[in-house]
Amino acid sequence: MGYTIGQAAKKSGLSPYTLRFYEKEGLLPNIRKNSAGLRVFSQDDINWLQMIECLKGTGMSLKNIKQYLAWLNAGNTTINQRLQMFQEQKEKLKLQMQLLNKYMEKINFKIKLYTLAAQKGDMDVYKANPELEQERERIFGVDNPVR
Amino acid sequence: MGYTIGQAAKKSGLSPYTLRFYEKEGLLPNIRKNSAGLRVFSQDDINWLQMIECLKGTGMSLKNIKQYLAWLNAGNTTINQRLQMFQEQKEKLKLQMQLLNKYMEKINFKIKLYTLAAQKGDMDVYKANPELEQERERIFGVDNPVR
DNA sequence: ATAGCATTTAGAGCTAAGTCTAAGTCAAGC
DNA sequence: GCTTGACTTAGACTTAGCTCTAAATGCTAT
Numbered sequence: 001m002g003y004t005i006g007q008a009a010k011k012s013g014l015s016p017y018t019l020r021f022y023e024k025e026g027l028l029p030n031i032r033k034n035s036a037g038l039r040v041f042s043q044d045d046i047n048w049l050q051m052i053e054c055l056k057g058t059g060m061s062l063k064n065i066k067q068y069l070a071w072l073n074a075g076n077t078t079i080n081q082r083l084q085m086f087q088e089q090k091e092k093l094k095l096q097m098q099l100l101n102k103y104m105e106k107i108n109f110k111i112k113l114y115t116l117a118a119q120k121g122d123m124d125v126y127k128a129n130p131e132l133e134q135e136r137e138r139i140f141g142v143d144n145p146v147r
Numbered sequence: 148m149g150y151t152i153g154q155a156a157k158k159s160g161l162s163p164y165t166l167r168f169y170e171k172e173g174l175l176p177n178i179r180k181n182s183a184g185l186r187v188f189s190q191d192d193i194n195w196l197q198m199i200e201c202l203k204g205t206g207m208s209l210k211n212i213k214q215y216l217a218w219l220n221a222g223n224t225t226i227n228q229r230l231q232m233f234q235e236q237k238e239k240l241k242l243q244m245q246l247l248n249k250y251m252e253k254i255n256f257k258i259k260l261y262t263l264a265a266q267k268g269d270m271d272v273y274k275a276n277p278e279l280e281q282e283r284e285r286i287f288g289v290d291n292p293v294r
Numbered sequence: 295a296t297a298g299c300a301t302t303t304a305g306a307g308c309t310a311a312g313t314c315t316a317a318g319t320c321a322a323g324c
Numbered sequence: 325g326c327t328t329g330a331c332t333t334a335g336a337c338t339t340a341g342c343t344c345t346a347a348a349t350g351c352t353a354t
Contacts, residue, residue: 006330016331017313025311036320038331047291054250062311076269083261090254093247100244103201107237114230122223144194153300163301164343172341183350185301209341 001043002032008041012049019049026066027052029073058093105139113146148190149179155188159196166196173213174199176220205240252286260293 005016012019022028023039028048032040055065068085071078113132116125126132140146152163159166169175170186175195179187202212215232218225260279263272273279287293 004330005332015313018311020332021312036331037333038320043290047287047293050287050291051253054253057246058250058254076264079261079264079268079270083258083265086254086257086261090251090258093251093254097244097247097251099204100240100247103205104237104240104244106198106201107205107233107240110233111230111237114226114233117223117226118230121226123226140194140197143190144197146194151300152302162343165341167302168342183301184303185350 002034002040003042003046005039005041008039008046008049011041011046012053014049022049022052022062025062027062027069029069055089058089059096060089109135109139109146149181149187150189150193152186152188155186155193155196158188158193159200161196169196169199169209172209174209174216176216202236205236206243207236256282256286256293 003011005019009016009019014022019028019039019041023031028045031045032042034040052065055068056062060068068082071082071085113123113125116129117123120128126136136144136146150158152166156163156166161169166175166186166188170178175192178192179189181187199212202215203209207215211232215229218229218232260270260272263276264270267275273283283291283293
């Protein structure tokens with residue numbers, strides 16, 4: 001159960017460059033090397049890479065991920081810091097998801113608008129569909145006519 | 148109804164530096180200047196900044212936002228391109244939201260785990276709560292014990 | 295009318311996160 | 325025994341997106 005850097009790259013969706021970069025940055029400590037000096041990635045390493053993806057994908061910087069790793073390595077005395085970190089990360093993620101929902105509404109409205117405009121051939125869509133004004137105002141606010 | 152760069156910065160949540168940078172990059176064409184040479188931001192400019200935020204926030208690069216702006220300025224002949232752009236952006240956003248939901252599950256599980264660990268004082272949580280194994284396996288996969 | 299602040303410009307500097315280059319090593323297949 | 329291809333290293337380079345500096349100008353309140 002050991003992967004070369006290329007195999008680990010495919011498994012994780014990252015490039016070999018990135019994996020070496022992460023190791024250089026201290027995000028992948030304890031990567032074994034075989035007798036020829038090649039890195040050997042374990043399943044644990046792959047799992048950890050997936051955790052990195054999760055934290056990175058929810059907006060955590062590599063620097064903060066490194067902090068988390070330091071807490072992991074420090075053992076049971078840092079359980080509360082780690083718990084708090086995940087709680088904060090959850091709040092951040094909730095806000096982010098709310099924001100994306102708002103963006104989704106805007107984009108959906110734009111699609112509605114442009115679908116009508118594409119049929120008509122021009123952007124004067126509100127005249128034929130005055131009911132859109134209500135929705136537009138709810139999503140974009142009073143003084144945003146949405147071009 | 149005109150704002151200084153400082154006021155526009157507050158309204159948009161961006162810094163004056165960023166607003167000047169955006170103008171320099173061609174993302175804010177037609178910003179007026181008053182007799183003293185100061186920029187005057189209109190409500191339309193603020194609205195456009197909010198659209199930029201939406202596109203940027205859903206992962207579009209400034210370069211692609213500039214492309215969209217070019218289509219806007221080109222008039223009705225580009226309605227289909229713009230419609231397609233928003234449709235693609237919507238697909239991207241849907242994937243992103245799915246991903247964030249997965250990350251939320253992972254983070255919630257971690258919070259559950261660390262909450263128990265914090266009570267116990269150590270990480271041997273599965274022994275006292277073997278039902279967690281099921282959930283862990285569903286969220287993280289078979290060969291990921293989740294440290 | 296002067297102090298204090300916001301603004302202007304051109305251009306330099308910064309940060310995060312990779313990405314690549316060059317020169318070399320090594321194992322496997324022909 | 326030679327080629328091919330994946331790997332190694334150190335360190336330079338890239339990209340996106342800002343962020344700041346310096347020197348000058350201009351409004352605003354005392």
